[in-house]
Amino acid sequence: MTIRVNNIILDIDEDISLLEKKVAKKLRLPINEIKNMKIIKESIDARKRNIIKFNYCIDIEHDNETQIVAKANDRDVKLETVIYNDEFPFGEKTLDHRPVVVGMGPAGLFAALLLAKKGYRPLVFERGEAVDERTASVEKFWTTGQLNTESNVQFGEGGAGTFSDGKLTTRIKDTRCDFILEALVKSGAPEEIIYMGKPHVGTDILKTVVKKIREEIRSLGGEVHFSSKLEKLIEREGKLAGIIVNGNEISCNTLILAIGHSSRDTYEMLHKSNIHMEQKPFAIGVRIEHPQRMIDLNQYGRYAGHPRLRAADYKLTYNSKSFNRGVYSFCMCPGGLVVGAASEENRLVVNGMSYHARDEQNANSAIVVTVGPKDFQGSSPLAGMEFQRHYESLAYKLGGGNYTAPIQLVGDFLKDRVSEKLGSVTPSYKPGYEFRDLRQCLPSYVIESLKEGMIDFDRRIKGFADSDAVMTGIETRTSAPVRIERNEKLQSISLEGLYPAGEGAGFAGGIVSAAVDGLKVAESIMKEYSPFKNY
Incomplete structure (x- = not known):
């Protein structure tokens, strides 16, 4: 539990080192009693162009937090206890095969990361190239007009967000956002994204970040395969039994489908497979x-x-x-x-x-x-x-x-x-x-x-x-043109074991919201199945 203090204001020319003093004053505390001060959010107040201020939300720790909040008697001061909890009971069903993730945009990347962290050893397939090779393909396109239809600004490691502004703003209020931002920072994103009011990473840094997350997935027992395109779903008695990737059949009972909003040939395959979708x-x-x-x-x-x-x-x-x-x-x-x-x-x-x-x-x-x-x-x-x-x-x-x-x-x-x-x-x-x-x-x-x-x-x-x-x-690619309908377990209403996720499935709109949806789908699998043990 921490004390959260809102609306700490600095003028544009005031040094950020004054924050601790202003927090102490608001809480009526000596500065030396403030522990582990952390900036939660920094935003710019530019409503009056010639009077610009910075507004901060701050968390601190104290030995008598409840007493301090009561003493402050200020609506800007409260106790904060809500954090993302990735510790929950795993399901009891046994996985016959490793869970599969198709797509390495934000939804697929974070679904695979969480599964790997919890011992599920996911198999990840991405139709595009790894980010370094993908960057070369994109640069060639921009220079010569020669398009690689399998690896481009839309397809490849990191998804479409890799070649964007790397915005991390989102309107959703979900504690999973903290998990995502902390994972990005751990992998090389600037620490400021944790608290900036409008955080962004930038395409140059994102390329390094996604590589490090990929290597973490591998180090935790996951596998990542590039230039690997999902071509077909194999169904038996209304359940997912396998997939075809690059002409090869892979047994699969749980598939997180995180394809992104531009996988048009995959949409066509899903439609032919009678997977229910709706116009959006x-x-x-x-x-x-x-x-x-x-x-x-x-x-x-x-x-x-x-x-x-x-x-x-x-x-x-x-x-x-x-x-x-x-x-x-x-x-x-x-x-x-x-x-x-x-x-x-x-x-x-x-x-x-x-x-x-x-x-x-x-x-x-x-x-x-x-x-x-x-x-x-x-x-x-x-x-x-x-x-x-x-x-x-x-x-x-x-x-x-x-x-x-x-x-x-x-x-x-x-x-x-x-x-x-x-x-x-x-x-x-x-x-x-x-x-x-x-x-x-x-x-x-x-x-x-x-x-x-x-x-x-x-x-x-x-x-x-x-x-x-x-x-x-x-x-034209502001969001997916379809929504792949899913049930309360986040599975396709048409096929048990198929988990549509992220922006391409019509359930997100941006890097963070797509990553949050990927985590939700991974959690749904983990709450039903125990970690994959077969080697």
């Missing part, structure tokens, strides 16, 4: 780039560039009454890059990415519009996926092939004309770009909703709709 809404749109300096000035005013402040971000939402659609920013990357994120031949999709330092010239974000079953053609559970494919194909053709992206300046976009030259913003997209009319690769209701949103966002961030800002098409 998502969003599509573009990436927009502004000078990072402009975003910093809007957020921080005269303090823009202050050494204690990181590159500023933003989060914007708008509801189009004309089209009854949400328009919002997604996966905003301060000081980042717009990159090619295709996973299928002749289909173009973009994404955002930042390194840990977030020190590139441009800020970028997806600006997307909600779409749903009413927009898809047909009742097939894969109709949303085909919707994505259709517009990605249009974008590929519009760019002229070789994964060259269509771009348009915001000023020209709002006036329905093709741009002819760049202004003050240089696009960062790789492999390359061409001036095109984005109306030719997005639905009209998306285009018109984006225009409304841009104008509204400009009222909140001065210069957001500046004529020189660059829009790059198109963003």
Whole structure:
């Protein structure tokens, strides 16, 4: 048990060493009675641009914690006891075969890590390459336009998050988040992610982190296999009996399916295998780039560039009454890059990415519009996926092939004309770009909703709709286009032993929430089965 103290405030120029003194004052204690002070959360209060403060949540220990809390008589001071408990009774059923995890994104990675820690010796299969080889494949694509459809920005060790900003923000309140952040720090992520209000790792550090987690899984008795694609499920009497990977049959009674939101051929295989899935809404749109300096000035005013402040971000939402659609920013990357994120031949999709330092010239974000079953053609559970494919194909053709992206300046976009030259913003997209009319690769209701949103966002961030800002098409992979339905044991309602997990199954939206879902599924298996003992 600890004492949690909220709303400890530092001015921007006050040194962090003053925290202990301020905590002691709030608790009416001598400083020397405070033990093991730990920052739980640090957030920036920039509501008044020219009066910026840091707000802290602090945990401390004391010999008389209950008495101290009562004495403080302050709503910002309370006892804190809730922590993630991974100690629970294992199930009594015996595993005939090692549990299998398919996919090494956050859900699969953390499911495998927990299983390995508890003695279940998981088998992990990832269709893409290990992160070093995967990085080489991705760099080749960005340089030459030569796409490896099995190992790319979407597929490979670490999942799609490996080539992203590495955001660790989540809206879910779950003690498993602490387990995840601590595991990331243990594997090389900065310790600040434990307490930052908007933590991120960055693609450069994430690559090292996922390798270390992989090696920990192996050291604990797990196996990890790359370039290993799930091709078929084997069912007997309504139960999972095995899988086919790279043409080889593997006996399997428990399978955590953590495939990610872009495994379209796997969705097709599941559909043919009569695994129940349903259409799910998502969003599509573009990436927009502004000078990072402009975003910093809007957020921080005269303090823009202050050494204690990181590159500023933003989060914007708008509801189009004309089209009854949400328009919002997604996966905003301060000081980042717009990159090619295709996973299928002749289909173009973009994404955002930042390194840990977030020190590139441009800020970028997806600006997307909600779409749903009413927009898809047909009742097939894969109709949303085909919707994505259709517009990605249009974008590929519009760019002229070789994964060259269509771009348009915001000023020209709002006036329905093709741009002819760049202004003050240089696009960062790789492999390359061409001036095109984005109306030719997005639905009209998306285009018109984006225009409304841009104008509204400009009222909140001065210069957001500046004529020189660059829009790059198109963003389609905001979330999975399907949900693989599961029961109270987190198994597929269609096949006993199949555990859909994470973002690709439609149960998460980001690195941390996907990892949390992976832990939940691993726990479900452990509560039913005892650790795997056969060698």
